[in-house]
Amino acid sequence: MALEMAFPIVLILTLFISAFVVLTRHQAHMRAQRNLPDRADYFARVGATGACPKCGQTETEEHGLDGGSDDVRIVSCAGCRALLYQFRREMPAD
Secondary structure (H helix, E strand, O other): OHHHHHHHHHHHHHHHHHHHHHHHHHHHHHHHHHOOOEHHHHHHHHOOOOOOOOOOOOOEEEEEOOOOOOOEEEEEEOOOOOEEEEEEOOOOOO
């Protein structure tokens, strides 16, 4: 009887702990994105080329902070995926 009850309890605890670990890592990644330097500060620190401090590549990728259409853009290195800087996208005036 005790062994029959132990398996579902262990399974549920494993699922809860796994979900906690995944959510904690996601929150840490989102916090790191929000704490990125502004574009002007980044280029003042690394120079006009804007090369990645980790791998030296100048190609970048950008995505929204909270989604694809977000005005706050996060720029990362295309080579090593290191987070570089953030900027606010200017919307054209109508």
